[in-house]
Amino acid sequence: MCQTGGQDNCNIACTADNVLTDSKKAHIRDTLIPAATAYLTSALDVISVSGNLRVGSDNECTIRDPLTIPPQYLDSGAGVAADIILMVSARPTAGTLLAFAGACKVDQYNRPIVANINFGPSNLKPQTPVDPSELGTAIHELVHGLGFTATGKTGFAKFLDLATNTTRPEAQVIGATVTVGSTNSYSYDAINTTAALAEARAHFGCNSLAGVPLEQQGGLGTARSHWEKRVFWNELMTGTSSADPRVSRITLALLQDSGWYTANFDAAQKFSFGKGKGCSFIDNKCVAGSWPANYICSTDKVRSCNFDRSARSQCQLVEYSSGGPAADMQYFSNPNLGGADSLADFCPMVIEFSNGVCSNTANIDANNDPFFAQVFSRDSVCIDSSIGLAAGEENIRCYRSGCSSATQAVVQVGANWGSCAGGESGLTAAGFSGSWDCPSAEWVTAQCGATASFPTLTAVAPTSIQLTGGESVTLTGSGFTADMYVAIGPVSCNSIVLLSTTEATCTTAPSTIPSSIAANIATVPRTAAIIRADASAATLANAATVVTPSPAVSLLPASTLVMAASLLAALAMLFA
Structure with a gap:
């Protein structure tokens, strides 16, 4: 102690x-x-x-x-x-x-x-x-x-061969190498056990992958005991922590390959870094043309959404005074300049802010978020946006989003629900200054393309609600679940009671839109939306009128009006 x-x-x-x-x-x-x-x-x-x-x-x-x-x-x-x-x-x-x-x-x-x-x-x-x-x-x-380790009492050198109930030679576990780059190349030791290699090949879309790359830097306890940071980034078993770590099927497969465990692959978490990027993603260095543009950067402190729009991020480069990139890991004319995460081979990566993960509700800033229509929630993603911002200020925000079809995403910005097939720009939000842009069609497909089914929303009652909340609402449609998010325009509807998969009730919550902004939002029919936990969504245009406050009009007291009339009469006499 x-x-x-x-x-x-x-x-x-x-x-x-x-x-x-x-x-x-x-x-x-x-x-x-x-x-x-x-x-x-x-x-x-x-x-x-x-x-x-x-x-x-x-x-x-x-x-x-x-x-x-x-x-x-x-x-x-x-x-x-x-x-x-x-x-x-x-x-x-x-x-x-x-x-x-x-x-x-x-x-x-x-x-x-x-x-x-x-x-x-x-x-x-x-x-x-x-x-x-x-x-x-x-x-x-x-x-x-x-047992996910190359050192200590047990680990890769002690995996069990189930056929013989004997220890497998380490060369049958770490039995491959992966080479990076055609010039100034370097290599990783790599796992080539059956299940882990099959899962890695499927994830990256690289059927010729010789092995799953292990970290080669960091010294004893880090090297060879973690997945390579450069190609696994926010996977749970890399050597540096991430703002939003994910357990992939590849990690569960390696634990199953140990011979000690059977993996439940349904427990794997969504892991999309490098997914479907092909062999070149692993074999090539992280340079423009070889790697996706939204993974890497060239100018320090430039802010953007991260690789899958799950977080607000920033280009983070470091000029190292010592321990900087070796010649085979240099990406700039300044040989001491490199990415901030050395385990990622000094790649100039876009790095998530520790408080930038859009799905983490601990990141909510209740005093400031409403003025930018920003929402941290289970369903939120990072969107390019200048909503509520002065020119030149930060241009990324977290907004709630779901998939209304395999090729269509919906995004909530304040009172508005925008529909995105990919690349639409200059979209606005009632009452707010600025605009926002839809993600690319590639992102929409990656986010929505594999969704198995979608709910529908066909009716909302009553058809007029207040911003102040506290009203009971009945929803009609299909595919309803108890975990779905419900909103009518800017008004969330909580305490969901699932009567059936086609009918539910909920109670509206007070809108978080600041009163100074709400006063500039017209009282018109608004789109209602539901988003299930798997991100599948449905919208209903003109579902209900959201009654917003009228712009404030200051009335002068009667005594003031009498005094003003007397003054005008006196002035009239003076200039008669």
């Missing part, structure tokens, strides 16, 4: 931030660990031991600093009905390191049965909802503890 003003056994000078407070302890115990283990329980199955799990007679668990395994889990104890014992600690960590983990005991087939995850208290951020990056780090470290 870290004591204020002292040193812990890792020789880190402690400050008050390093102390495990009650709130930080509760955050680990009641939020991070339950959420992380619940996800992994849904994603992986394992052949359970017969009876209770006991872990031997040695009571020491050592990853970096030793922990004592409680006696009830040893051979002399009662054991526990579990597949793995997770020991959680909170010792200080250096710098910005949030957590580390690894297995300290394995069974006869080298499957981890005891693992330690340690959280650095100074880097914990207890908040509701939980920070996706922080939860992602917890899951990431637990996956290391399950």
Whole structure:
């Protein structure tokens, strides 16, 4: 335990931030660990031991600093009905390191049965909802503890050959190389196990891919123990954290290839970085013409939406004084200039703001967002927009969006619901200055093309509602779900009661549009919309009139009018 003003056994000078407070302890115990283990329980199955799990007679668990395994889990104890014992600690960590983990005991087939995850208290951020990056780090470290690693007690060198129940040679797991570039080329070690390689080939659209590239930088504990950052970017198992980490089918496939687990691929999260970009995306360096233009950049601090429009982002370049790009990873005439994430081979990447993920409701700024019609929500995406902004200011915002067909997206900006087939520009929003542009047709297809089905919306009652909320609304259509978002123009409708898949009721909430803007919005019929959790959507034009306040008119008191009349009479006499 870290004591204020002292040193812990890792020789880190402690400050008050390093102390495990009650709130930080509760955050680990009641939020991070339950959420992380619940996800992994849904994603992986394992052949359970017969009876209770006991872990031997040695009571020491050592990853970096030793922990004592409680006696009830040893051979002399009662054991526990579990597949793995997770020991959680909170010792200080250096710098910005949030957590580390690894297995300290394995069974006869080298499957981890005891693992330690340690959280650095100074880097914990207890908040509701939980920070996706922080939860992602917890899951990431637990996956290391399950065997996704090239170092430690178990891992790639100890994978099980199910046909013989013997350990596979590491060369059958990390048995390929991937070369990048035709000049000044460099190579990655790569995973070539059956399921992981098949999933990677399908994801990238590269049937000739020899192996799944592993990180080659970062030193012991990072190199060869993570996916290559350059081509996996925000995948959970890269070597640096992301604002919106995703568990891909490729990671679940590798865990299945270990021989210790069976993966539930339905638990994989949507991962779109590099999807369908072909072999050139992996084989070529990240330069214009070889890589998509919205992945890379050339001018520092220029803001834009990220590669899949899930977040507000910025070009981040660094002029390195040391440790900069080697000759085979240089992209600028200045040899010291490179992308801010060195693990991505110094590629000049567009990097998401930590508070820029549009689906993260913790990013809501209730004081400012309404003046730009900005909405952070489950359904929000990044859109090029100058709505509510002065010329030259930031030109990207998060707006709610869904797919009304395989080739059509809808976007809510204030009171308006715009329809996008791709590339429409100069669209406006009632009451706001500025305009916004639809994403490209390529993005619409990528976002909407694989949607299996779409709801419909055929009627809304009543046909006139107030901005102030509190009214009951009945919806008619098809494909309704309890998790759908409902809005009539700028008015959200919450507390949804699903009467059937064709009928639902909800209660309107007060509009968040500022009164100064609402006063300039005409009282006219507005489009209603529903968006389901899978982003499929339906709209109904002219569904209901949204009654907005009339522009304020100041009336002078009667006494003032009398005084003004007397003054005019006096002036008339003076100039008669």
